Structure formats: C-alpha cells, structure tokens
Amino acid sequence: MSNFEFLKSVDTDLFKIISDAEKLYRDEYFEQCVIQTRRFAENVCRNLLGERVIPESTFDECLSTLQDIYTKNIKQRELINDLYFLKSQGNISAHGKQVNQDGNIALDCIKRAFEMSINFALFKGAPSNIEKLEFSEDKLILGEKKKKSALKEKYIAKKKSAKKNNLIYKKKKEQAKQYVYPSLVENKKSAKKMNIIGGLILILAIGMYIYLTFFS
Numbered sequence: 001m002s003n004f005e006f007l008k009s010v011d012t013d014l015f016k017i018i019s020d021a022e023k024l025y026r027d028e029y030f031e032q033c034v035i036q037t038r039r040f041a042e043n044v045c046r047n048l049l050g051e052r053v054i055p056e057s058t059f060d061e062c063l064s065t066l067q068d069i070y071t072k073n074i075k076q077r078e079l080i081n082d083l084y085f086l087k088s089q090g091n092i093s094a095h096g097k098q099v100n101q102d103g104n105i106a107l108d109c110i111k112r113a114f115e116m117s118i119n120f121a122l123f124k125g126a127p128s129n130i131e132k133l134e135f136s137e138d139k140l141i142l143g144e145k146k147k148k149s150a151l152k153e154k155y156i157a158k159k160k161s162a163k164k165n166n167l168i169y170k171k172k173k174e175q176a177k178q179y180v181y182p183s184l185v186e187n188k189k190s191a192k193k194m195n196i197i198g199g200l201i202l203i204l205a206i207g208m209y210i211y212l213t214f215f216s
Contacts, residue, residue, distance in 0.1 A: 038090020
C-alpha cells in the first residue's frame with residue numbers, strides 16, 4: 001500500500017528509504033519525514049551520477065555535477081528542481097532551532113519525491129506506463145491494512161465522529177418537530193383550573209379588605 005511500490009524493481013534501497021518517510025508521516029513525525037526525503041533525494045542524486053561522484057562529495061557538489069549533465073529535456077530539469085527542493089526543506093528541518101511539525105510541508109516533500117521517483121525510474125529504463133501512476137493520499141495516510149498508527153486512527157475516528165454527530169443532529173431535529181410545548185390557551189383544562197384559582201384568590205382578597213376596614 002505504498003505510493004512507491006514501482007520503485008522496488010528499480011532500486012530496493014531507495015524504496016526502503018522513501019517508504020520509511022511514508023511511515024514517519026503516518027506516525028505524525030513530520031519533521032523527521034522531511035529529513036528522510038532529503039536523504040532519499042541525495043541517494044537518488046548519487047545513484048544517477050554513478051562513478052562520476054566520489055564518496056566524500058557533498059550533496060551540493062553532487063547536485064552541481066548532475067545539473068551540468070541533466071539539462072537536455074524537461075523531465076531532467078524537473079528532477080533537478082525536485083532535488084533542490086527536497087535538499088532545501090530537509091536542511092531547514094535538520095538545522096532549525098525550533099521543531100516545526102508541519103504536515104503540509106511533509107506532504108509536499110513526499111509528493112515531490114514521488115514525481116522525482118517516476119523520472120528516476122524512467123531514466124533507469126522502467127516501462128513508460130509508470131508515468132500514468134498517480135499519488136494517493138489515502139495510501140499515504142492509511143498505509144498497510146493491518147498497520148496501526150496514530151494518524152490512521154485519527155483519520156478513521158474523525159470520519160466516525162462526523163457521521164455520529166450528523167445522526168444525533170438529525171434525530172434531535174426530528175424530536176423537536178414532534179414535541180409540542182404546553183400552552184394554557186391551547187389546554188382548556190389548565191385554563192379553567194387557573195381561572196377558578198384566580199377567582200378564589202380575588203374573593204379572599206376582597207373579604208380580607210372588608211374585614212380589616214369595617215370590623216377591626
């Protein structure tokens with residue numbers, strides 16, 4: 001249930017690196033997910049350079065060398081742009097003074113890694129039909145069917161809660177329509193009873209007034 005399943009047949013090491021990034025995203029370790037996509041980007045860059053790069057070369061040096069080679073078409077330029085983006089975001093997350101658990105940035109990085117992976121696979125001789133593959137956020141969030149994660153549980157619980165609240169609202173709305181509040185005007189028995197009580201109170205008040213005025 002990974003968006004990068006196609007990468008298994010191209011490079012298993014790269015697949016493992018980026019699938020770990022997906023797992024970090026599911027567990028809401030967004031900053032670590034961004035750093036992992038940077039690691040993925042650097043390994044893609046080194047893989048493409050092959051013998052042209054030495055182990056001591058920095059990521060910047062690798063990118064500069066690759067940029068001199070990969071400028072022939074749009075796909076190559078897209079791949080270079082994605083590499084620079086993932087490097088930049090990864091550096092910000094790795095060297096930032098404050099923790100920045102931004103799910104949107106992490107999601108954008110994984111999407112960029114997906115597009116870059118397709119171009120990488122094509123450069124490595126993968127069949128052209130992989131260009132038809134589309135990134136799925138459901139696959140990213142839910143992952144494997146038996147996989148438990150905080151984000152998965154939150155995603156499912158949110159849907160259940162919304163459905164439950166909607167049913168409760170509808171039920172209360174129907175009950176409110178059926179319930180009729182009692183009214184003294186509409187209830188003849190209650191109105192008659194109140195009239196009798198009011199009359200008795202008036203008679204008692206008059207009697208008390210006469211007694212206090214003439215006999216006390």
